Amino acid sequence: MKAFRHLIFFTLFGILFNTVISYAQSVKVTGEVAIPLELKLTDVAQMPQTTVIRKDKDGKDHSYSGVILATILQKAGVTLGKDLRGENLTKFISVEASDGYQVIFALAELDKDFTDRNIILASTIDGQPLPQGDGTFRIIVQDEKKPARCIKQVTGIKVAFAK
Amino acid sequence: MILKNERYKAVNYLKSHRKGLLISLLFIAVTLISILGYTDNPIPLGPYKFEYPANFGNRINIPPDNPTTQQGVYLGRMLFYETKLSAHNALSCASCHKQELAFTDGKAFSRGVDFKLTSRNSMSLVNLLWARKFFWDGRATGLEAQAVIPMSNPHEMGQDTAISAKKLNSDKQYHALFKLVYGDENITGDRIIKAIAQFERTLISANSKYDQYLANKYQPTTDELKGMELFNRSPQADKGIRGANCTHCHGGAKNYMELFHNNGLDSIPKDKGIETLTGVATDRARFKVPTLRNIALTAPYMHDGRFKTLNQVLDHYSDHVLQSPALSSVFRGESNEIGGKQLKLDPEEKKQIIAFLNMLTDSTFVTDPRFSDPRLSKNKTKL
Numbered sequence: 205m206k207a208f209r210h211l212i213f214f215t216l217f218g219i220l221f222n223t224v225i226s227y228a229q230s231v232k233v234t235g236e237v238a239i240p241l242e243l244k245l246t247d248v249a250q251m252p253q254t255t256v257i258r259k260d261k262d263g264k265d266h267s268y269s270g271v272i273l274a275t276i277l278q279k280a281g282v283t284l285g286k287d288l289r290g291e292n293l294t295k296f297i298s299v300e301a302s303d304g305y306q307v308i309f310a311l312a313e314l315d316k317d318f319t320d321r322n323i324i325l326a327s328t329i330d331g332q333p334l335p336q337g338d339g340t341f342r343i344i345v346q347d348e349k350k351p352a353r354c355i356k357q358v359t360g361i362k363v364a365f366a367k
Numbered sequence: 368m369i370l371k372n373e374r375y376k377a378v379n380y381l382k383s384h385r386k387g388l389l390i391s392l393l394f395i396a397v398t399l400i401s402i403l404g405y406t407d408n409p410i411p412l413g414p415y416k417f418e419y420p421a422n423f424g425n426r427i428n429i430p431p432d433n434p435t436t437q438q439g440v441y442l443g444r445m446l447f448y449e450t451k452l453s454a455h456n457a458l459s460c461a462s463c464h465k466q467e468l469a470f471t472d473g474k475a476f477s478r479g480v481d482f483k484l485t486s487r488n489s490m491s492l493v494n495l496l497w498a499r500k501f502f503w504d505g506r507a508t509g510l511e512a513q514a515v516i517p518m519s520n521p522h523e524m525g526q527d528t529a530i531s532a533k534k535l536n537s538d539k540q541y542h543a544l545f546k547l548v549y550g551d552e553n554i555t556g557d558r559i560i561k562a563i564a565q566f567e568r569t570l571i572s573a574n575s576k577y578d579q580y581l582a583n584k585y586q587p588t589t590d591e592l593k594g595m596e597l598f599n600r601s602p603q604a605d606k607g608i609r610g611a612n613c614t615h616c617h618g619g620a621k622n623y624m625e626l627f628h629n630n631g632l633d634s635i636p637k638d639k640g641i642e643t644l645t646g647v648a649t650d651r652a653r654f655k656v657p658t659l660r661n662i663a664l665t666a667p668y669m670h671d672g673r674f675k676t677l678n679q680v681l682d683h684y685s686d687h688v689l690q691s692p693a694l695s696s697v698f699r700g701e702s703n704e705i706g707g708k709q710l711k712l713d714p715e716e717k718k719q720i721i722a723f724l725n726m727l728t729d730s731t732f733v734t735d736p737r738f739s740d741p742r743l744s745k746n747k748t749k750l
Contacts, residue, residue, distance in 0.1 A: 229649065303626050303628055304505070335696075
């Protein structure tokens with residue numbers, strides 16, 4: 205009887221665990237990188253967190269937390285900081301969402317030697333996971349007037365040269 | 368007197384040179400016939416020049432190993448209408464992609480060579496030059512990769528491309544055509560596919576009333592204008608602004624944006640869409656947002672052809688969007704009623720949006736002889 209109860213418990217736990225996992229998206233960092241990455245929520249949670257406040261569709265201020273994009277790119281060995289010069293200034297990142305939506309940022313927009321504006325890969329809003337429909341990760345661009353580049357459901361970041 | 372003499376001379380001349388004259392006449396006749404024969408079947412050669420309006424943009428997709436040539440397009444067009452590419456010579460691409468229906472087939476599901484039905488609705492083939500991901504779930508990443516699939520799928524054309532190549536090999540006309548396109552008579556599955564993809568890239572539609580309106584050549588009716596406004600605007604009930612925000616997914620000059628969404632057809636969907644590919648539940652029943660170009664011609668609608676009319680489509684978006692974890696965030700809480708859960712358009716507004724959708728029909732595209740079966744076309748010379 206006890207064994208049976210354990211069986212039920214582990215089956216239920218397994219189902220629950222699997223659903224949680226299967227809802228989570230991961231972010232692949234590829235292209236002009238030294239080390240391609242695939243980041244899950246747990247990986248991102250271990251990196252230094254930054255909070256950015258900006259308005260959402262509801263017109264109210266929200267506080268988003270996540271990792272500065274440059275930190276992630278540096279982890280992948282992207283040419284930032286002292287290497288962001290010469291032809292490397294023609295590099296950009298293309299951020300892709302699971303719905304096919306795509307936006308780009310020039311590398312210089314992300315480098316702290318160029319700007320103090322924070323652009324983060326956010327995973328929480330007001331201390332909570334992002335709402336259903338917005339995905340596991342969302343880009344939040346500090347102070348940008350239009351929200352169009354605050355792309356939701358991020359699944360990929362590709363570094364490339366402008367041709 | 369002199370005249371008479373001259374005539375005499377001429378007659379004599381003719382008599383003595385009759386043979387030579389006959390030969391020259393024959394020569395002229397042969398050249399004439401071959402010139403006529405040539406203009407009857409001229410396969411133009413050289414690079415194919417795509418023509419489209421500037422507002423379509425140049426983010427086009429042509430793989431470096433399959434440049435588009437006029438002869439390649441001609442061959443591809445022959446092959447698009449070629450039933451030999453299927454088991455028992457039963458179907459061609461055109462069986463499920465008919466020009467007069469903007470390259471759809473008017474059915475919810477199409478019958479393949481094995482008399483079984485396809486699992487999804489046939490798709491309109493238009494402005495594919497700009498597309499990157501093909502099929503309802505975007506699983507094919509190029510037209511070349513796409514074309515292999517219906518050919519070998521047992522529920523569609525059901526024949527390996529190697530067998531198709533063999534069958535074409537026993538048809539003399541193809542030897543010359545393949546030589547013209549690829550430099551030698553070798554017929555292979557890969558070459559068949561490349562030619563078909565070249566033809567598909569030329570299926571450009573840019574002459575609907577909407578295109579003409581954007582080019583300042585057409586003045587829309589009041590209903591069309593109202594419909595366009597609703598289509599393009601998102602509702603803000605608290606400010607009394609009415610809208611339908613279709614443009615979020617269906618906007619742009621091409622009426623196509625290559626996005627993948629769940630538009631709330633089911634809470635528990637039968638077809639899991641791109642979740643089947645990614646394994647992520649938030650991708651459940653997400654499908655390619657199809658082009659709305661020629662939408663009035665491509666019923667029935669949605670990946671499973673569930674709606675027979677545009678009225679039913681508008682009723683869905685207005686009143687019956689179903690909740691599920693993968694439902695697009697665009698449909699969450701967007702309403703013309705304060706605090707409303709559904710979009711809620713009134714009957715007049717639905718009619719106006721449909722008037723706008725009718726502006727997207729390009730009747731020159733569906734009758735263009737360059738896209739029809741070259742075996743039937745009297746316009747071969749116009750290629």
